[in-house]
Amino acid sequence: MIDIHCHILPNIDDGPPNDFDFLMMANQAVKNGITHAYATPHHLNGLYFNPKEKILKLAVEYNTLLEMNNIPLQIHPGQELRIHREIFQSLERNEILTLDNKGKYLLLELPSREIPDNTQEVVYELLLKGLTPIFVHPERNRGFHEDHNLLFDLAQEGALFQLTAGSIVGQFGKKIQSFSEKIIEHKLAHFIATDAHNIHFRGSNLKEAYEWVTNKIGIHHTFYLKENTELLLTGKNVHIEQPVPFRKRFLRIF
Numbered sequence: 001m002i003d004i005h006c007h008i009l010p011n012i013d014d015g016p017p018n019d020f021d022f023l024m025m026a027n028q029a030v031k032n033g034i035t036h037a038y039a040t041p042h043h044l045n046g047l048y049f050n051p052k053e054k055i056l057k058l059a060v061e062y063n064t065l066l067e068m069n070n071i072p073l074q075i076h077p078g079q080e081l082r083i084h085r086e087i088f089q090s091l092e093r094n095e096i097l098t099l100d101n102k103g104k105y106l107l108l109e110l111p112s113r114e115i116p117d118n119t120q121e122v123v124y125e126l127l128l129k130g131l132t133p134i135f136v137h138p139e140r141n142r143g144f145h146e147d148h149n150l151l152f153d154l155a156q157e158g159a160l161f162q163l164t165a166g167s168i169v170g171q172f173g174k175k176i177q178s179f180s181e182k183i184i185e186h187k188l189a190h191f192i193a194t195d196a197h198n199i200h201f202r203g204s205n206l207k208e209a210y211e212w213v214t215n216k217i218g219i220h221h222t223f224y225l226k227e228n229t230e231l232l233l234t235g236k237n238v239h240i241e242q243p244v245p246f247r248k249r250f251l252r253i254f
């Protein structure tokens with residue numbers, strides 16, 4: 001399996017603090033069935049500044065460490081970019097890193113409590129530059145909980161969405177689990193990833209999340225979500241199913 005979002009590189013953000021914990025995380029990922037993991041450190045989230053060159057260099061170094069330890073995991077470079085007023089200046093400074101540095105897909109993070117007013121504008125500008133944003137964990141964003149169709153609107157514009165495996169298996173509670181299920185059913189989820197930060201909380205539970213999707217929603221969704229990670233890894237365009245809009249709340253009384 002391919003994990004497109006995790007914080008496995010040590011001592012760079014709120015991921016593992018040292019090489020030992022990095023190796024523990026890598027072993028846990030392998031045990032879960034993960035063969036490729038995109039290391040996606042936070043960038044511009046107010047706490048961490050991790051520009052492209054730094055991540056590219058570390059990905060090479062830590063792949064060597066994995067080889068030396070005979071751990072069959074391949075690290076791919078990526079970045080989790082926060083929607084920020086300086087996003088386009090950072091892009092001009094060549095600090096933004098797309099997945100595998102292929103100039104195509106980009107992990108984009110929103111603040112957890114809201115959806116900034118300029119979000120659609122940012123998506124539009126990124127798409128014009130040939131970059132497709134993948135919003136991470138929309139199921140945990142309060143703005144999307146309050147208005148589900150903001151997800152639909154952004155998907156219609158061309159944005160993609162990645163759910164967190166822990167949300168799907170219920171690690172963040174019933175409300176987030178149920179919203180994750182709805183997002184998948186409405187064909188608004190394009191990927192599942194661990195967003196693992198350490199071996200304890202949000203560790204590698206990708207296999208369990210796919211199993212949950214298979215049992216609760218249907219195997220077709222599991223194939224779709226898994227295949228998209230493979231397409232992304234091989235540099236192809238991901239499949240985008242036609243999303244279904246959420247019913248307006250007032251219709252639910254009938």
Ligand SMILES: [Fe+2]
Binds near residue numbers: 005006007080136195
């Ligand atoms: Fe993350």
